[in-house]
Amino acid sequence: MTTKNKILMASLKFFLVQGYENTTLSMIADAVDIKKPSIYYHFKSKEGLLFNSIYFILDNLEEQITHSITLSDTPKDQLSSFFECILDFNSKLSLMIGNDFNEPINFITIFQLYSNRFSELSERINQYYAKISNILKDIIHKGQKENLIRDSLNEEMAVIDIISRIEGLIALSSIYKSIDLNSIRSQLYENLWASLSVESDRPKNRKFFNYSPISLGRKW
Numbered sequence: 364m365t366t367k368n369k370i371l372m373a374s375l376k377f378f379l380v381q382g383y384e385n386t387t388l389s390m391i392a393d394a395v396d397i398k399k400p401s402i403y404y405h406f407k408s409k410e411g412l413l414f415n416s417i418y419f420i421l422d423n424l425e426e427q428i429t430h431s432i433t434l435s436d437t438p439k440d441q442l443s444s445f446f447e448c449i450l451d452f453n454s455k456l457s458l459m460i461g462n463d464f465n466e467p468i469n470f471i472t473i474f475q476l477y478s479n480r481f482s483e484l485s486e487r488i489n490q491y492y493a494k495i496s497n498i499l500k501d502i503i504h505k506g507q508k509e510n511l512i513r514d515s516l517n518e519e520m521a522v523i524d525i526i527s528r529i530e531g532l533i534a535l536s537s538i539y540k541s542i543d544l545n546s547i548r549s550q551l552y553e554n555l556w557a558s559l560s561v562e563s564d565r566p567k568n569r570k571f572f573n574y575s576p577i578s579l580g581r582k583w
Contacts, residue, residue, distance in 0.1 A: 367405040369395045372459070375416040379456075379468055383413055383477065413477065417484055420470055421491045424452050432498060438506035439556055445498065446529060446552050453533050469537035471530050496522050503559070512559050521559060528555055 364372075373394040377386040388409055392399040406412050431444040457468050478485040499522045506512030532551065 370402055370405055371415055371419060374412040378413060378416055379473060417473060421487060425491060425494060427452055438502050438511055441502045443552055449529050450548060469534050471533060499525055510561060513561050
């Protein structure tokens with residue numbers, strides 16, 4: 364790995380774990396085992412490091428989502444690939460930045476924190492959501508043409524629902540440590556598909572998730 368990439372990975376780790384304000388260039392330099400002035404050879408500023416860190420996340424995530432969709436043929440499999448890809452990306456990001464976590468981090472937090480603060484970041488993050496929204500709309504349209512997804516579905520609401528479910532799972536699993544996302548993700552996806560499928564109009568075929576093992580009430 365090049366020095367530039369090492370700096371980027373170290374920065375990404377600090378920004379995700381400690382936040383932008385609590386991260387210093389000295390901390391990043393120490394983590395990479397270089398002198399602080401050496402950072403300026405590769406990046407103009409701490410702000411530039413933040414921008415590049417978020418661009419790294421978005422570029423890689425978009426690429427992986429697009430690729431995962433091409434590997435599936437049916438709308439159900441494509442939606443499953445979309446669902447799994449984002450969850451896997453979040454889990455693998457911990458390993459990518461060298462973080463010794465047994466549970467996933469929440470990469471979406473960094474979007475929330477800085478999209479309003481930096482207009483350039485806000486624009487790039489909006490582009491990401493526009494892109495994945497269009498991907499989901501294409502899957503929905505295909506499913507409707509094949510009579511697999513309900514024609515009565517509100518497309519915009521369905522897209523928001525899908526993204527909210529995925530990002531909600533990531534957020535919840537990152538703060539509520541008793542949830543083993545990997546052990547329940549398959550059933551959670553089946554619930555998502557059931558909410559879109561023409562089968563959802565037939566009550567006898569509905570599947571409901573058993574939440575009793577999670578015991579959310581004990582946390583709060």
